[in-house]
Amino acid sequence: MAEPRTRIQQKNRGAILDAALEVFSQHGFRGATLDQIAEVAGLSKPNLLYYFPSKEAIHVELLSGLLDSWLDPLRELDGAGDPVDEIVSYVLRKLEMARTLPRESRLFANEIVQGAPRIMEIIEGPLKALVDEKAALIAGWAEAGRIAPLDPHHLIFSIWSTTQHYADFDVQVRGILGARDDAHFDDAAAFLDRLYRRALTPD
Amino acid sequence: MAEPRTRIQQKNRGAILDAALEVFSQHGFRGATLDQIAEVAGLSKPNLLYYFPSKEAIHVELLSGLLDSWLDPLRELDGAGDPVDEIVSYVLRKLEMARTLPRESRLFANEIVQGAPRIMEIIEGPLKALVDEKAALIAGWAEAGRIAPLDPHHLIFSIWSTTQHYADFDVQVRGILGARDDAHFDDAAAFLDRLYRRALTPD
Amino acid sequence: MAEPRTRIQQKNRGAILDAALEVFSQHGFRGATLDQIAEVAGLSKPNLLYYFPSKEAIHVELLSGLLDSWLDPLRELDGAGDPVDEIVSYVLRKLEMARTLPRESRLFANEIVQGAPRIMEIIEGPLKALVDEKAALIAGWAEAGRIAPLDPHHLIFSIWSTTQHYADFDVQVRGILGARDDAHFDDAAAFLDRLYRRALTPD
Amino acid sequence: MAEPRTRIQQKNRGAILDAALEVFSQHGFRGATLDQIAEVAGLSKPNLLYYFPSKEAIHVELLSGLLDSWLDPLRELDGAGDPVDEIVSYVLRKLEMARTLPRESRLFANEIVQGAPRIMEIIEGPLKALVDEKAALIAGWAEAGRIAPLDPHHLIFSIWSTTQHYADFDVQVRGILGARDDAHFDDAAAFLDRLYRRALTPD
DNA sequence: GATGAATGAGTCTTCATTCAT
DNA sequence: CATGAATGAAGACTCATTCAT
Numbered sequence: 001m002a003e004p005r006t007r008i009q010q011k012n013r014g015a016i017l018d019a020a021l022e023v024f025s026q027h028g029f030r031g032a033t034l035d036q037i038a039e040v041a042g043l044s045k046p047n048l049l050y051y052f053p054s055k056e057a058i059h060v061e062l063l064s065g066l067l068d069s070w071l072d073p074l075r076e077l078d079g080a081g082d083p084v085d086e087i088v089s090y091v092l093r094k095l096e097m098a099r100t101l102p103r104e105s106r107l108f109a110n111e112i113v114q115g116a117p118r119i120m121e122i123i124e125g126p127l128k129a130l131v132d133e134k135a136a137l138i139a140g141w142a143e144a145g146r147i148a149p150l151d152p153h154h155l156i157f158s159i160w161s162t163t164q165h166y167a168d169f170d171v172q173v174r175g176i177l178g179a180r181d182d183a184h185f186d187d188a189a190a191f192l193d194r195l196y197r198r199a200l201t202p203d
Numbered sequence: 204m205a206e207p208r209t210r211i212q213q214k215n216r217g218a219i220l221d222a223a224l225e226v227f228s229q230h231g232f233r234g235a236t237l238d239q240i241a242e243v244a245g246l247s248k249p250n251l252l253y254y255f256p257s258k259e260a261i262h263v264e265l266l267s268g269l270l271d272s273w274l275d276p277l278r279e280l281d282g283a284g285d286p287v288d289e290i291v292s293y294v295l296r297k298l299e300m301a302r303t304l305p306r307e308s309r310l311f312a313n314e315i316v317q318g319a320p321r322i323m324e325i326i327e328g329p330l331k332a333l334v335d336e337k338a339a340l341i342a343g344w345a346e347a348g349r350i351a352p353l354d355p356h357h358l359i360f361s362i363w364s365t366t367q368h369y370a371d372f373d374v375q376v377r378g379i380l381g382a383r384d385d386a387h388f389d390d391a392a393a394f395l396d397r398l399y400r401r402a403l404t405p406d
Numbered sequence: 407m408a409e410p411r412t413r414i415q416q417k418n419r420g421a422i423l424d425a426a427l428e429v430f431s432q433h434g435f436r437g438a439t440l441d442q443i444a445e446v447a448g449l450s451k452p453n454l455l456y457y458f459p460s461k462e463a464i465h466v467e468l469l470s471g472l473l474d475s476w477l478d479p480l481r482e483l484d485g486a487g488d489p490v491d492e493i494v495s496y497v498l499r500k501l502e503m504a505r506t507l508p509r510e511s512r513l514f515a516n517e518i519v520q521g522a523p524r525i526m527e528i529i530e531g532p533l534k535a536l537v538d539e540k541a542a543l544i545a546g547w548a549e550a551g552r553i554a555p556l557d558p559h560h561l562i563f564s565i566w567s568t569t570q571h572y573a574d575f576d577v578q579v580r581g582i583l584g585a586r587d588d589a590h591f592d593d594a595a596a597f598l599d600r601l602y603r604r605a606l607t608p609d
Numbered sequence: 610m611a612e613p614r615t616r617i618q619q620k621n622r623g624a625i626l627d628a629a630l631e632v633f634s635q636h637g638f639r640g641a642t643l644d645q646i647a648e649v650a651g652l653s654k655p656n657l658l659y660y661f662p663s664k665e666a667i668h669v670e671l672l673s674g675l676l677d678s679w680l681d682p683l684r685e686l687d688g689a690g691d692p693v694d695e696i697v698s699y700v701l702r703k704l705e706m707a708r709t710l711p712r713e714s715r716l717f718a719n720e721i722v723q724g725a726p727r728i729m730e731i732i733e734g735p736l737k738a739l740v741d742e743k744a745a746l747i748a749g750w751a752e753a754g755r756i757a758p759l760d761p762h763h764l765i766f767s768i769w770s771t772t773q774h775y776a777d778f779d780v781q782v783r784g785i786l787g788a789r790d791d792a793h794f795d796d797a798a799a800f801l802d803r804l805y806r807r808a809l810t811p812d
Numbered sequence: 813g814a815t816g817a818a819t820g821a822g823t824c825t826t827c828a829t830t831c832a833t
Numbered sequence: 834c835a836t837g838a839a840t841g842a843a844g845a846c847t848c849a850t851t852c853a854t
Contacts, residue, residue: 006813008813009813012813026317026318027233027317028231028233028234028313028316028317029234030230030231030233030234031231031232031233031234031317033847033848033849034848034849034850035847035848035849043814043815044814044815044816045815045848045849045850046814046815046816046817046850046851046852047813047814047815049849049850049851050813050814050815054849054850055848055849055850106316109312109316109371109372110231110313110316110317112371112372112374112375113231113309113312113313113316113371113372114229114230114231114234114313115229115374116374116375116378120374120378123374123375123378123379124378124379127375127378127379128378128379128381131379132379148397148401150394150397150398151390151393151394153379153380153390154390154391154394154395155394155398157365157368157369157372157376157391158365158368158394158395158398160368160372161364161365161367161368161372162360162361162364162365164364165360165361165363165364166360168312168315168316169312169315169316169360169363169364171315171318171319171323171326172315172319172326172330173360175319175323175326175327175330175331176326176327176330176331176334176335176356177356178331187354187357188357188360190354191353191354191357191358191361192357192361194351194353194402195353195358195361195398195402196402198351198401198402199397199398199399199401199402209837209838211837211838212837212838215838236822236823236824237823237824237825238822238823246839247839247840247841248823248824248825248840249825249826249827249839249840249841250838250839250840252824252825252826253837253838253839253840254838256825257824257825258823258824258825412834414834415834418834432723432724433639433723434637434639434640434719434722434723435640436636436637436639436640437637437638437639437640437723439826439827439828440827440828440829441826441827441828449835449836450835450836450837451827451828451829451836452829452830452831452835452836452837452838453834453835453836455828455829455830456834456835460828460829461827461828461829512722515718515722515777515778516637516719516722516723518777518778518780518781519637519715519718519719519722519777519778520635520636520637520640520719521635521780522780522781522784526780526784529780529781529784529785530784530785533781533784533785534784534785534787537785538785554803554807556800556803556804557796557799557800559785559786559796560796560797560800560801561800561804563771563774563775563778563782563797564771564774564800564801564804566774566778567770567771567773567774567778568766568767568770568771570770571766571767571769571770572766574718574721574722575718575721575722575766575769575770577721577724577725577729577732578721578725578732578736579766581725581729581732581733581736581737582732582733582736582737582740582741582762583762584737593760593762593763594763594766596760597759597760597763597764597767598763598767600757600759600808601759601764601767601804601808602808604757604807604808605803605804605805605807605808615816615817617816617817618816618817621817642843642844642845643844643845643846644843644844652818653818653819653820654819654844654845654846655818655819655820655846655847655848656817656818656819658845658846658847659816659817659818659819662846663845663846664844664845664846
């Protein structure tokens with residue numbers, strides 16, 4: 001099954017993963033049922049298990065399959081442009097992902113809040129490596145006096161949390177703002193742009 | 204049962220709520236089982252239901268019982284001292300809560316990530332009211348030029364997210380930092396202090 | 407406990423039995439709970455079991471305690487007056503019991519419909535003896551030509567069923583008649599009087 | 610599931626309903642357990658709930674499914690033949706049903722004795738309508754002097770009670786008569802034939 | 813590939829009964 | 834006498850997974 005052959009197989013696997021994203025991100029792993037996923041996917045429950053060996057396998061496949069694209073914005077952070085612009089641009093890309101891919105964000109949030117039992121190795125392995133690399137880049141900027149001296153790891157954490165907050169805590173944000181559409185994302189973008197620009201620009 | 208009379212009742216109700224906090228915060232509502240809670244509380248499962256009518260009742264009692272103290276730091280935010288100091292002080296109090304009360308933070312995180320089915324009214328009612336009140340206070344500071352002009356609602360959201368991140372995503376933070384104790388909380392405090400002080404101090 | 411001493415004991419035993427009659431007659435043995443009985447009786451559940459060793463004991467006590475008075479009308483049937491008047495009078499006494507003691511009637515109905523697991527010996531013993539005795543009396547009247555020749559056992563069954571019907575199937579009777587009070591009992595009395603008088607009076 | 614498609618579904622649904630009739634009629638709704646029904650039906654308990662969503666759904670399906678045929682004898686009562694013969698014939702048809710379908714009779718008896726919580730609408734709706742219609746027919750006969758003047762509603766009640774008594778109170782009837790087979794049904798038929806014929810035939 | 817049918821292992825909840833005071 | 838506290842056993846219902854076709 002590692003390399004699906006037919007078109008129908010690819011289509012169904014895709015439908016399953018999309019349905020699983022929908023259901024897992026909303027109810028968490030334990031709260032989600034195969035019945036729900038099967039119904040959203042438009043397949044029968046046994047047919048689900050024809051494509052994936054178990055509920056957990058679907059979840060793992062989802063997490064690992066999405067992680068790569070989830071980290072793309074961070075990978076794009078490089079030394080080319082102005083450091084402050086680079087970082088602010090990363091913030092805004094992350095916020096845009098929270099707007100367009102909230103299910104993915106909540107999928108990871110659910111998993112991590114509950115102790116990340118299924119992706120601990122990834123966190124301590126590839127993810128840590130990537131973060132350390134980018135933290136070194138940022139530290140270099142700070143040492144060169146091109147940005148204010150701020151702990152780069154915690155800077156990254158703050159960027160993750162402030163942006164993903166609009167996906168993970170969406171229902172709270174909307175409840176407090178009384179928001180009925182996505183207009184508040186523009187306000188959030190303006191706020192975060194100003195917050196990080198002010199904090200990062202060297203004196 | 205609203206006002207427990209005997210000592211043994213208070214003791215057991217307390218033990219149940221503490222155990223439930225432990226289990227719910229780690230596994231979410233659906234993922235938690237009464238068996239787990241009973242074991243942690245050191246009681247039998249039917250005895251749990253002697254004190255609370257249902258699993259959901261325990262959860263609701265927990266959420267509503269904790270919400271008040273959870274919001275105390277925000278309530279303390281007032282117009283007495285220097286605005287920047289006031290806000291930074293609020294940030295640090297929140298971070299301290301994330302350090303000392305991570306289970307409470309994760310309890311709310313679990314609930315909200317999954318759509319807050321049980322506390323929506325609280326969010327749209329008392330919580331919104333409190334936030335609006337404090338946002339007005341902050342907006343007044345900005346208009347008076349005593350802090351940089353930043354959207355006060357989104358400022359509060361950013362404070363919540365950056366601080367609670369250290370509780371809710373604790374396992375990820377530790378995985379990336381390789382942290383084995385709580386020392387990184389001090390780094391986080393230093394970082395957030397600097398971040399907000401730089402961003403808020405008027406030019 | 408066979409001979410209760412104190413007044414409070416007698417009072418509580420009475421309250422329990424009355425409450426049990428209320429609850430058992432409405433929900434059957436299995437459908438009734440000690441909690442319900444305790445609440446109706448105004449006692450705590452363990453206190454119930456101080457007076458009676460078990461739920462079943464309450465039920466048995468109720469059944470055997472009430473059976474005697476339940477059969478009184480039949481015992482009163484004797485050879486003194488006119489046979490037709492005697493029997494019709496018995497019918498009306500039974501109907502009056504259905505009106506005034508519907509709970510007792512339903513208690514027995516519940517028990518017997520479900521196979522009378524707890525009073526089978528009584529049925530086959532004292533009850534059968536009493537019925538056989540009265541059937542012999544009626545048979546004597548028939549042989550003497552003083553009433554029409556009708557099988558006396560089945561005559562008694564018909565009297566039981568037609569009269570107790572107004573207690574046991576009360577909700578159905580009321581639903582069909584649209585009755586809101588007990589006025590239909592008078593119609594029933596008139597009907598049964600006429601039915602049995604016509605059927606029993608010899609040609 | 611409203612219209613079972615496959616043969617195996619029809620077979621299993623039928624087996625479940627038959628088993629449920631057996632168990633519910635003997636123990637009432639509360640006293641019956643899914644375990645018992647499953648065992649009688651020869652299925653596993655979860656498999657029961659694959660065919661019906663809940664215990665109550667089985668009960669409701671049973672009641673509503675059987676009511677129609679249960680009322681057939683009354684529907685057949687019409688103005689074609691001699692009124693007394695018509696009514697006596699109805700009595701005997703009902704008695705025959707009590708002999709051949711005692712479980713159905715006890716199912717309804719259990720339900721009605723306990724207040725008919727699940728079929729009250731049917732009683733006050735279609736059942737009342739049917740009874741009112743047939744009562745009008747009988748009243749017409751009485752006015753025309755073709756039968757003795759007896760309240761038609763109560764006449765119908767008496768027919769129901771006297772005949773169903775042999776099903777609902779079967780254990781008591783057998784206990785008193787010492788009956789080991791169904792021979793007493795013939796005596797009952799002779800008795801009821803005579804009772805109603807004498808009572809109904811105009812002077 | 814697909815699905816109707818089936819089930820073992822839970823999971824919440826109820827309830828008669830017991831214990832300790 | 835009385836009751837707060839506790840529990841074992843059972844009962845309805847769920848759900849991931851397997852089987853058979």
